Amino acid sequence: xxxxxxxxxxxxxxxxxxxxxxxxxxxxxxxxxxxxxxxxxxxxxxxxxxxxxxxxxxxxxxxxxxxxxxxxxxxxxxxxxxxxxxxxxxxx
Amino acid sequence: xxxxxxxxxxxxxxxxxxxxxxxxxxxxxxxxxxxxxxxxxxxxxxxxxxxxxxxxxxxxxxxxxxxxxxxxxxxxxxxxxxxxxxxxxxxx
Numbered sequence: 001x002x003x004x005x006x007x008x009x010x011x012x013x014x015x016x017x018x019x020x021x022x023x024x025x026x027x028x029x030x031x032x033x034x035x036x037x038x039x040x041x042x043x044x045x046x047x048x049x050x051x052x053x054x055x056x057x058x059x060x061x062x063x064x065x066x067x068x069x070x071x072x073x074x075x076x077x078x079x080x081x082x083x084x085x086x087x088x089x090x091x092x
Numbered sequence: 093x094x095x096x097x098x099x100x101x102x103x104x105x106x107x108x109x110x111x112x113x114x115x116x117x118x119x120x121x122x123x124x125x126x127x128x129x130x131x132x133x134x135x136x137x138x139x140x141x142x143x144x145x146x147x148x149x150x151x152x153x154x155x156x157x158x159x160x161x162x163x164x165x166x167x168x169x170x171x172x173x174x175x176x177x178x179x180x181x182x183x184x
Contacts, residue, residue, distance in 0.1 A: 001127050001132055001133070001134045001135070002135050002137075003135055003136055003137035006123070006134060006135075006136060009123055010119065010120060010123055013119045013122075013123060014115075014116055014119050023106075024106055024116065025120075025136070027102065027105045027106050028102060028117075028120075029136070029138060029139045030105075031098070031101055031102055031105055032139075033177070033180065035093050036177075036181070037180065037181070040093055041093070042093045042098060043093070043094050043095055043098075044095055044098060044117070044121070045094075045095035046121060047121045047124075048169065050171075052181065074178075074181070074182050075181035075182055076173060076178075076181075077140065077171070077173040077177060077181070078171070079142075079169070079170070079171030081168060081169040085125070085128075085169060086166075086168075088125065088129065089128070089129070089144070089166070089167035089168075089169070090166050090167055
């Protein structure tokens with residue numbers, strides 16, 4: 001499901017116009033981002049936890065040329081599903 | 093930031109009561125979950141992509157007792173940040 005389909009489905013579910021729904025989603029993402037940029041973990045109950053993790057710099061080797069190069073450190077947003085979600089997925 | 097703080101901040105941002113905001117978030121999560129349970133990938137543009145992955149069963153060994161036991165296969169919801177988000181995090 002892409003973003004457009006997601007907005008359309010949410011719009012129908014919450015009974016608000018597409019434009020309003022898209023703005024709601026944008027606002028939600030902006031709030032989340034602001035916290036992530038301050039390195040803050042965000043827990044959304046029954047869904048999961050978002051956490052920014054730092055991947056350390058490392059040396060990689062091009063297998064064809066044998067040339068070594070440095071991959072710089074980077075920040076990655078990780079997600080861990082809640083136990084509620086885990087149980088739903090793995091229910092017998 | 094926990095779920096309550098998230099709802100409170102979103103409520104202020106979108107100018108809707110706490111109860112309405114909480115329902116919006118619940119509706120959003122329910123829509124996402126339905127797609128995940130049907131093994132469908134969901135992309136939310138400028139944020140990232142959620143994908144359900146199957147972790148294979150594996151044998152683990154208790155290091156103290158040496159006893160071997162089987163960890164059953166399980167489904168895990170994974171998240172990959174969008175390039176937009178990656179660039180925001182890693183901007184100089």
